[in-house]
Structure formats: structure tokens, C-alpha cells
Amino acid sequence: MIINADLHIHGRYSMATSKNMSPVTMAPQAKLKGLDLVATGDALHQKWLNIIEETTEETSDGIFSLKDGTIPEGSEDVPETLDDTDLCKFILTTEVEDIKRVHHVIIFPSLESVHALRSKLNGNMDADGRPKIRMKGDEIMDAAHEEGCIIGPSHAFTPWTSIYKEYDSVYDCYGRKPDFLELGLSADTDMADRIEELQDITFLTNSDAHSPWPHRLGREFNEMELKEFTFNGVKDSILNGNIHSNYGFDPRLGKYHKTACSKCYRKYEISEAIKLNWRCPCGGKIKKGVDYRIYELSKWDEPHHPPERPPYIHILPLAEIISSTYCKGVTTVFVQKIWKELVYKFGNEINVLIQTPLEEIEAVDPKLSKVIKAFRTNTLHIESGGGGKYGEIMFEQDTLDSYF
Template structure:
């Protein structure tokens, strides 16, 4: 069966995350988004791990599902049109900070395990050599290769995935603390790396300009720090809903089983362009080169973004069109926010959001698959036009840089102004 999986999220125990994140809210949001398989995130954190053991039970397919008490509690918060199952895979993200090749390296990695008992075994080992209770994404000061060895020593069914591989800080190829190749980081253990996470600021076509990723499956996940961010990126599988089938599909990377990804517009990612946020300087790679890599205002070092870093490592003459299919999306609340000119978190927008889910089903279905003709009957002026433009990439983007998200505009201001009276009336629901 075809389904969506988001394998990299965080609990409320990670830094800079929503304190309202619990198993219940994750289940509700996943169903509303149309996500079938969700990573648990943060299984290394003792309190979160305890909550996972308490609230999840083993399903017949071998994955985890919410227990009966949780399942009964959440149904009243989910529209009937968003029917479906929700399954969990034990996942965690770990940070390694260490010296190698004369430089400080900061690498984030995603770990997938087939069951919570193996996660508990890994947790016991990690607690002997560092702290796991202070952050859901724990930091260790040993080589990431040693972490990989530790994980596969526990089970050869694990999957070890470099996270958001182009982010300037804390990533495999990051401009500030990363490496120039998989082999430089992992050496002979590179053969155990079957997948890499693109991150919000790149897409598969950008990544395929670098031959160092040939033969590696490019996956995409939300890295959500709150339930509403789930599914902003995700993976499309066409397999049975079970751990081994998912892992095998990633390893093989064939489109019949790993059917593609749902992508953020990379320009909207907060590290797409170069820049210096404090001075409000956003630069394209050629502009950074002309400035000698320093801010034209204060002369401090520019943060080299994902686009520039990919260009620097690119060894292919031109952007290679990947055979991997992917869908670029804009979160539905962001679209509604532009139409109604309201904050994405406003109660009025949330009312419209839920009304649309009741009418058409999960968010990712609306954005990618629901017919434009059907959406014209939604009662929201410009919504069908907005989604059609999104699907055709007919949008205007101000790129993100140095930790600041980019902005997307679907409409010109006069288009919104022409509908202002009707929109004001509708926003009063």
C-alpha cells in the first residue's frame, strides 16, 4: 500500500520545542496531515522513553500504535475524513562533537530501531558515557563512527542516517563543521550509510549535483519541533506497513517501493542562501565570493548557506534531474494565512483549516492530490488558485538565510486586495 512516513521529529524534551508535544498530540496531528508512520523521536531521553513505553503497544505489523486508552481519547479531535492508522518507529537524533582532520566536527545522525527493547539497550550504553536526560537530542564528544559501531553492535536491523546533511552547523557536509565526502567522515563504515536526509533547505535535484551521494537514497522528514510541523517533509512508500519493508525500501531506493518525497520549497529553508542575520544581509553565492566571504556591513564572517555549499562540492556539469519523484508543498496554514492575511496560529485560521479537513480529508491529500475543481467548492476564495500555483511552482520566494526562514508569496497584493471584503466576511466564522 502507498503511505507517508515522517521519520525525524522531536519530543517536548528537546531544546526549542513545543511543551505541548505528547503521544496524543502527535497521533492527532499525524492523522490530520495524512502521515501513516511517524518516528517517535528522542527515544534516548529517559522521560520521553518512559512515555513511549506507557502509551504505545506493539501492533500486529510489528510497529507501534497508541494503546486503547489513547486511541479512544484522540478520536474526537480527528475529522472522520482523516480516517487511517497511525504507527510509530523508535527513532532518535544524536549529536556528535569531536575533533577530526584538524577541525571541530559537529554531526547530527538519525537512528531507526525495530523495537523499544533495543532502544533501551542503546540507552543504557549511552548513559554510561554521557548525559541523555538534559536534551532530547543528546550531545556526545566521540567520533560519529563510534556511535555507528555501537548502534550496529546492538542490531544489524538498525538504520543510521546522517541528518539534514547540508545545514551549516551540525551536519555531514555543513559549511562550518562538516566533511567534503562520506568517506572522509565514515571511512570504511560508509558502506553502512544507505540514506541521507536532505533537510529543509535542499531538494533531491540539488543534492544529485554531488556525486558523493550517488547510490544513496535521499529521504526527507519534517524535523518537527511541534505537532503542527509534522509532515512538512515526508517520504512516500509503496510497501507493507512494517519495519523491515520500510528499511529495505530505503536501502534499495527503487521507485516501485520508495516512491519519492514530499518537500518544503528549499528556498524557504532557513539556511538556503548565504548571509548575516544581524545585519540583515542575504547573499547569493556569487555575491558572497565578491565580498570575500565577509559581511559587507560589519565585516564579520558570512554564514555559507546550503545552495553555496552544494555548488562548492558539486562535481557535475549541471543540475541533474533525479529519477526520484518529489512534490513541493506549502503548508496549508501558510496558504490560508496569505489568503486571509492572518497569523498562521490564529483561531480563525485553525477553524478554516479543520473545516477543510472535514470537507476533503488530510492536509497532504488536499495539497497534492485533491482535484482543483473540487477545491473550488471549498468556500475559500483563491484557495484553488493558490494550490494550483503551488503545484506548478508559480510562487515568489525571498530566500531564507543564517537561521531566518524564507517567505513565499503566491499572490500579488492587489489580488488579495480585490477579495478583501469577501475574505473579511469569511474570516469572521
């Protein structure tokens, strides 16, 4: 069985997370995105766990489905064509911050293991959806493994809270190989496979979404082969490298791709940043870009993909393609109208982005079909992100003219 899974999101009790975040909104939205499985996120947080337990039920080992009748009748965000029984399912996950401010993703086999880990980890589990744990990475890994969980670093190369901002090797953090490594939005497989120690580690591509809408949820995901649709199926697929493809951003679109100021977002060459002692004249801190961090860690100038490494397929949220196509000033309502028209017609967003024949998209929206073509042929212009600001799709006027 092949599924699309997004294994890292946050619930509504995490900082800066949409109050709309709930299994009831996520299950249909994730399905419209093209996902079969989505993380619950924040499972260690008692209030969020209550919501999960109230709205979902375990339908196979470690896999949860929305309870019948949970979605209000006539909900505007759910098309009539979407079958209740075929909504996206959930797996219990959390992200934690360790004592060194390094983030880790943990995936749980059961509710029991969530409760057991809650009592083992040292920290206030209910202060934030992503708890701060007063333990080191290896101690958290030990506790997680004792409860049958799998664990690996989140957004491994970012400058504030990742494993590689703190250590030069994942082994310095865990003392052994992590179960997986999450690439984060600012890196892809071509970049990470320049680092020798990652050759035998499975890469995950997850959204880290803070809102249930499809420009966030599933903006990165994993196409995985499962022997069975259970926690063990997911675990085996990750540990044995049965990921078919990683889907994710062009890393230039990530928030931390280039070295830049975290306040005014001005980009810097490394030599310049060092000369300024990582302080921007505006008063902000200059943060090292993921591209440069990977260069520092790399053994090779070019990617050395191990034979089992799956392809990495670049995707973009369709809503962003729509708003870029219709340029500045378009309203969210307008973007949503077109998004719904396409997604409801062609089944889900991934289809529209990757599979639906261009002629069929053209029949609905000729302007957009040209931009989707440019996206599929990898000829969109991208202005890199950095310092906490996402990269942007850019249309020069003449490029735009050549599209239309």
C-alpha cells in the same frame, strides 16, 4: 503497501520543542496531514521513552500504535470522522549530535535496541532530547549497526550541525556509505544529485518537526513502498531504494538556503561574505547557504539523477498557504478554522494540496482555490530563506489581483 512516513521529529524534551508534543497529539494530527508512520524522535531520552511506552504499544515488529482510549473523548483537535483504529503509527528514532557537532538520524528496530544503544553511547542521554555524544560519526555508526539500527546524516548541508559543514565527503565521517541521507528543508533532489558521491545513496525527506501541528509535522515526508509494515519493511525500503517519492519544501523556503547573517538575516553573495570574513556589520555571523555548499561539492552544474532516484514533489504546509492567501493580520484561530474545514472535508492535508479537484476546493473557499492552483502549477513567488530565517511565499499586489 505504500505509506507516507516522516522519520525525524523531536519530543518535548528537546530544546525549543512544543510541550504539546506527545504521541497522543501526534497520532491524529499526523493522520490528518496524510501520514501513516511518524518518528517518535528522541527515543534515547528516558522521560520521553516513558511517555512513548505509556501511550503506545507495539502492534507489529518495531511499529507502535496509540493505546486504545488514550485520546480524550470529545477532543477538539480530533474530528469525529477519524477512526481510532486508523491513526498514524510510530517507529522508534532519535537524532544525536556527535563530537564534531554533526547530527545523525538513527532508526531503531525495537525497544531493546534503544536500551542497548543508551548504554553504549558515551554521553548524557537525558540532558536533552537530542543527546550530545562524545564519539565520532563512524563510532556511532558502528554502535548503531551492532544493535540492528539504520543511520544517516540529518539535514546534510546546513551550516551549523551537518555532515557537510564538517567534511567534504560522507566517507570522511563514516568511512563507508551511510544507510540514507536526509536532504533537509533547504535542499531537494535536483540540488543533491549534482554531487557524485550521493548517486547510490537513498535520500530521505523528513520534517524535523518541533511541534505536532501540521504546519510542522509532515512538512516533508517519504512515500515508501513496504513489503510489510514493520521496522524491517521500512529498513528494506530505504536500503533498496524503494522510496516512491520524496515530498518536501521548495528549497528556497528552507532556513538555510541562501548565505545570510544569522542575526539580522541580511543575504550576502559569497565574495562579499569572504571579504567581511563571515562577520556581518550588525555583529552577527554570516552562515554559508546550502545552495552554495552544494555548488562547492558538486561535480555537475545540472542534476544527474540516477535511474532509481524517485521524483521530488514540492509541497507547502496548507496553513501557510491559507495565511498567505488572507495576508497579514489573520489570526491562527482563523487559519485553523479554514484548515479544519478543508481537511475534515477532503480527508487529509496532502489530498487538499495535491489531489482534490480545484472545483471542489473552490466550492468551499474560492479565494484559496486560486492560490492552491498557483501552488500546483508552481507559479507562487518565493523569497528565499537564509541565516536561520525561513523563506516566504510572496504576493505582489498585481499577482494577487491576477489570482482573484
